Amino acid sequence: MERILTRWIDIPDLRHLNVYEAHGGYKALRKALFDMTPEEIINEVKASNLRGRGGAAFPTGVKWSFIPKDSKKPVYVCCNADESEPGTFANRYQLENDPHGIIEGILITCRAVGAHTCYVYLRGEFNLQKRRLDEAIAEARAKGYVGRNIMGSGFDVEIYTHRGAGAYICGEETGLLESLEGKRAYPRNRPPFPAIQGAFGCPTVVNNVETLTNVPHIITRGGDWYKSIGPEKSPGPKLFCLSGHVNKPGLYELPMGYPLKDLIYEVGGGILGGKKLKGVIPGGSSFPIFTAEEAVKVNMDFDSVRAAGSLMGTAGVMVMNEDTCMVDALRTIAHFYHHESCGQCTPCREGCGWIEKLLIDLEAGRGRMEDLEILIDAATNMEGNTVCVLADSLSMPVKSFVPKFRDEFEEHVRLGRCPFRETGTAAKGHAAAAAAR
Amino acid sequence: MPKVTIDGREIDAPDGVNLIQAAERAGIEIPHYCYHPGLSVVGNCRMCLVEVEKAPKLQIACNTRVADGMVVHTKSERTIRAQKAVLEFLLINHPIDCPVCDQAGECKLQDYYMDYDAQASRFPLGKKNKKGKALDVGSGVMLDQERCILCARCTRFFDEVTHTSELAIFERGDHCEIDTYPGRKIDNKYAGNVVDICPVGALTEKDFRFRMRVWYLHRTPSVCGGCERGCSIDIYHHRGRIYRYKPRYNPAVNSYWMCDEGRHGFPALQGETRLTAPLAQDKDRLVPETWASALRRLASRIREFGNANGANSIGAVIGAQSTNEEAFALKRLMVDTIGSDRLATVSWSAPGASGDDELLIRANKNPNTRGLAALGLPAHGLDALANAVAAGELKMLIVMRADLVRMLGEEEFVRRFGALDYMVVLDTDANETCQMANQVLPIAAYPELEGSFTNFQGRVQRLSQAFPPPGQALPAIEALARLGHALDGGERPSSAKDVFAEMAAAESSFRGLTLEALGPNGAELAGLSS
Numbered sequence: 001m002e003r004i005l006t007r008w009i010d011i012p013d014l015r016h017l018n019v020y021e022a023h024g025g026y027k028a029l030r031k032a033l034f035d036m037t038p039e040e041i042i043n044e045v046k047a048s049n050l051r052g053r054g055g056a057a058f059p060t061g062v063k064w065s066f067i068p069k070d071s072k073k074p075v076y077v078c079c080n081a082d083e084s085e086p087g088t089f090a091n092r093y094q095l096e097n098d099p100h101g102i103i104e105g106i107l108i109t110c111r112a113v114g115a116h117t118c119y120v121y122l123r124g125e126f127n128l129q130k131r132r133l134d135e136a137i138a139e140a141r142a143k144g145y146v147g148r149n150i151m152g153s154g155f156d157v158e159i160y161t162h163r164g165a166g167a168y169i170c171g172e173e174t175g176l177l178e179s180l181e182g183k184r185a186y187p188r189n190r191p192p193f194p195a196i197q198g199a200f201g202c203p204t205v206v207n208n209v210e211t212l213t214n215v216p217h218i219i220t221r222g223g224d225w226y227k228s229i230g231p232e233k234s235p236g237p238k239l240f241c242l243s244g245h246v247n248k249p250g251l252y253e254l255p256m257g258y259p260l261k262d263l264i265y266e267v268g269g270g271i272l273g274g275k276k277l278k279g280v281i282p283g284g285s286s287f288p289i290f291t292a293e294e295a296v297k298v299n300m301d302f303d304s305v306r307a308a309g310s311l312m313g314t315a316g317v318m319v320m321n322e323d324t325c326m327v328d329a330l331r332t333i334a335h336f337y338h339h340e341s342c343g344q345c346t347p348c349r350e351g352c353g354w355i356e357k358l359l360i361d362l363e364a365g366r367g368r369m370e371d372l373e374i375l376i377d378a379a380t381n382m383e384g385n386t387v388c389v390l391a392d393s394l395s396m397p398v399k400s401f402v403p404k405f406r407d408e409f410e411e412h413v414r415l416g417r418c419p420f421r422e423t424g425t426a427a428k429g430h431a432a433a434a435a436a437r
Numbered sequence: 438m439p440k441v442t443i444d445g446r447e448i449d450a451p452d453g454v455n456l457i458q459a460a461e462r463a464g465i466e467i468p469h470y471c472y473h474p475g476l477s478v479v480g481n482c483r484m485c486l487v488e489v490e491k492a493p494k495l496q497i498a499c500n501t502r503v504a505d506g507m508v509v510h511t512k513s514e515r516t517i518r519a520q521k522a523v524l525e526f527l528l529i530n531h532p533i534d535c536p537v538c539d540q541a542g543e544c545k546l547q548d549y550y551m552d553y554d555a556q557a558s559r560f561p562l563g564k565k566n567k568k569g570k571a572l573d574v575g576s577g578v579m580l581d582q583e584r585c586i587l588c589a590r591c592t593r594f595f596d597e598v599t600h601t602s603e604l605a606i607f608e609r610g611d612h613c614e615i616d617t618y619p620g621r622k623i624d625n626k627y628a629g630n631v632v633d634i635c636p637v638g639a640l641t642e643k644d645f646r647f648r649m650r651v652w653y654l655h656r657t658p659s660v661c662g663g664c665e666r667g668c669s670i671d672i673y674h675h676r677g678r679i680y681r682y683k684p685r686y687n688p689a690v691n692s693y694w695m696c697d698e699g700r701h702g703f704p705a706l707q708g709e710t711r712l713t714a715p716l717a718q719d720k721d722r723l724v725p726e727t728w729a730s731a732l733r734r735l736a737s738r739i740r741e742f743g744n745a746n747g748a749n750s751i752g753a754v755i756g757a758q759s760t761n762e763e764a765f766a767l768k769r770l771m772v773d774t775i776g777s778d779r780l781a782t783v784s785w786s787a788p789g790a791s792g793d794d795e796l797l798i799r800a801n802k803n804p805n806t807r808g809l810a811a812l813g814l815p816a817h818g819l820d821a822l823a824n825a826v827a828a829g830e831l832k833m834l835i836v837m838r839a840d841l842v843r844m845l846g847e848e849e850f851v852r853r854f855g856a857l858d859y860m861v862v863l864d865t866d867a868n869e870t871c872q873m874a875n876q877v878l879p880i881a882a883y884p885e886l887e888g889s890f891t892n893f894q895g896r897v898q899r900l901s902q903a904f905p906p907p908g909q910a911l912p913a914i915e916a917l918a919r920l921g922h923a924l925d926g927g928e929r930p931s932s933a934k935d936v937f938a939e940m941a942a943a944e945s946s947f948r949g950l951t952l953e954a955l956g957p958n959g960a961e962l963a964g965l966s967s
Contacts, residue, residue, distance in 0.1 A: 347522065
């Protein structure tokens with residue numbers, strides 16, 4: 001398959017403007033500025049069925065169309081580069097290797113929604129990535145692609161880059177906006193939605209890096225072309241972040257709808273150490289786990305994964321082999337959400353800690369059978385009752401791990417210890433995985 | 438007006454109100470912690486989750502505006518499950534130290550636990566997070582971080598009402614805690630309000646905590662006498678002693694708030710210097726006597742001075758701490774019974790008192806300056822009285838609720854008024870002026886009487902008697918009625934309601950008003966609103 005989003009693999013130094021231009025760079029912007037109205041850009045993106053890559057899979061063109069056409073306030077575009085979902089590392093490579101692809105996507109988006117300012121919110125650890133992006137913005141500005149009167153069109157866009165301070169919640173779009181405004185990144189209650197009241201109280205579009213990088217290609221080659229890649233309702237090239245117990249973990253660009261089985265066994269080179277597959281989380285740690293039997297039947301697009309009982313999220317595919325202790329894996333996940341819960345609203349603030357404490361006890365062999373019911377209950381009580389979806393991001397793993405691997409949880413209680421730790425296979429498995437890299 | 442159906446009852450709700458407010462109109466309680474009508478909506482406690490038909494998820498009532506045709510269930514299975522869930526979550530790290538918590542009895546965790554949860558804890562006691570307890574965060578506020586449910590009412594109060602932002606939330610997740618910034622404390626004239634709005638025992642008042650269990654306290658609606666704003670308050674008292682003031686909502690005056698100066702003003706009303714019996718000068722001392730003897734003595738002095746020097750040899754000073762009824766009764770006694778028009782008012786604030794601010798505090802520390810003016814009493818007149826004394830025309834002075842000696846200084850008082858032949862003081866406390874008086878009559882402080890104050894905006898607000906005055910002290914209007922009787926044998930109204938009615942008939946500013954009809958928020962003086 002032709003590499004679209006990861007062209008840098010085939011084109012050395014794509015991150016430099018002259019190389020980017022030599023390979024058709026900023027032609028889509030020229031087309032968007034001179035040959036298309038904002039309405040036409042939105043319609044083309046709508047026609048492409050591009051859906052947000054940040055995890056929620058909302059149709060991008062539709063999101064743009066929510067921006068009021070006659071807004072008296074300025075309109076902002078925010079590029080969400082706070083890539084923090086465990087097991088996800090696509091934006092990072094894009095920022096390093098294809099910053100102009102991101103900038104061009106931002107500029108076209110600004111044109112589509114009538115924005116003259118874009119804020120790129122990068123996760124705190126993205127030092128190199130911010131430097132690469134800043135360099136590219138400087139190059140683009142020098143060439144008249146960024147700033148006033150872009151390419152003589154009379155259209156202005158200023159792009160600001162901003163690094164967070166290392167909180168997962170800043171990737172939640174309204175938490176991002178709060179943080180951008182200089183406040184604690186407490187997600188906002190909706191309504192109002194960012195399209196009406198986003199950054200600084202103004203209409204705002206928040207798009208993920210990967211989403212934006214699809215836009216220039218759609219403008220150049222058309223929505224119909226885009227829709228022809230993968231399933232029509234959930235189309236396009238997709239960056240898959242493959243991690244865990246596979247022989248070849250890494251970032252892979254594949255068409256939407258690619259079979260998960262092939263991703264693991266073909267692309268990923270199979271399970272590490274020739275072991276058996278035990279489970280796969282398809283979309284970053286926030287989503288229900290698939291058992292091995294479920295995983296091999298799933299195609300990786302938004303609708304297919306949802307139909308199979310999970311969500312594709314950021315396409316951070318985490319593979320676990322038979323040596324994985326599922327209690328410990330879930331405890332690790334719970335630790336993350338407990339640590340990252342912003343603490344604003346009650347169910348998440350208290351529930352995440354409660355769940356982690358239960359799992360620590362279960363893994364240490366101090367658990368009781370009734371704790372399994374309490375886990376499910378606490379997870380159910382968090383779900384859907386909070387300001388944002390961080391609580392759901394722990395609830396979904398809990399409510400899939402416990403029933404799907406119930407024997408293993410019960411065994412911990414019965415034995416009064418972790419069976420994997422006793423045999424040492426878990427430790428060995430982790431060591432082998434580390435050595436293989 | 439949108440129609441919403443809540444628990445099967447159709448409710449007309451004004452545009453823009455939320456579901457908590459709409460339900461309240463129908464007497465349906467939607468439990469909530471973080472929502473406070475005087476603050477912005479944050480929707481963080483999740484206690485007000487309710488089922489709204491056609492919405493896939495439960496909705497927080499505080500952030501859901503009424504819309505026509507909306508159907509809401511506050512007692513459905515899903516709502517009840519969410520309420521129990523939120524309470525369980527709130528309590529897992531709560532220390533459950535109710536026996537030693539001063540909030541017990543007025544704690545929303547206790548109340549809602551009984552009303553909406555009432556299930557055994559599934560969380561082991563030993564695993565609760567530990568945080569700071571009994572922290573003195575300044576301005577008389579004590580903080581217990583373990584009891585805090587992080588509703589952010591206090592931080593929003595300092596952010597949105599006083600714009601001082603002394604409190605903030607630190608850390609993340611279940612390690613979140615309210616605190617002041619490093620090296621800083623709360624330094625705020627309105628800090629007591631955060632104690633009022635804290636729904637749990639996280640913020641308590643240093644001066645009040647551990648003094649009295651709240652279930653022993655009685656509540657009487659009243660008006661703060663601390664300045665001419667006249668914030669609506671509730672007086673909390675037990676067996677004739679006041680334990681605290683809390684602001685009472687009045688959209689026309691103080692919204693939900695009051696200042697700390699006013700809040701902490703009550704100890705001055707129940708100090709050691711309270712007068713409990715009439716006093717009369719005996720050589721160089723004041724000795725107690727009965728009311729009968731005191732009034733006989735005073736009536737005969739008034740007659741003597743009147744007969745010897747004419748009625749205008751008798752004057753009166755009315756302090757702006759007096760109620761409308763007191764001022765009216767004394768004015769009437771002077772003009773109609775005694776026949777003197779030598780009247781002065783005093784509206785004095787101690788030097789160094791706080792000045793006007795942008796929220797509530799007024800520089801004029803008298804609650805009824807505007808009321809005296811509305812009765813047509815001269816704004817000052819003290820100089821005229823002093824001149825009359827100097828000219829030998831004024832021999833006798835009746836002073837009500839005005840500590841002239843403290844106000845003028847002893848030297849100046851003696852220079853101006855030392856030549857008086859006779860001075861009688863009606864006041865609550867044995868102040869410096871009493872020491873120079875020939876007679877002292879003990880009267881009730883404002884929490885001990887019925888009546889009204891008129892605030893600086895011209896709003897007449899009602900005072901209610903929380904408990905009777907101490908010892909033999911009497912409400913001033915009763916003392917004045919008895920004095921009038923001693924002078925001419927006539928009957929005069931001695932209840933605030935009747936005096937107010939006479940006042941409304943006689944004084945155009947009070948026309949059309951009655952004491953009963955003032956209502957909880959008071960009413961404007963006649964002719965103000967046009």
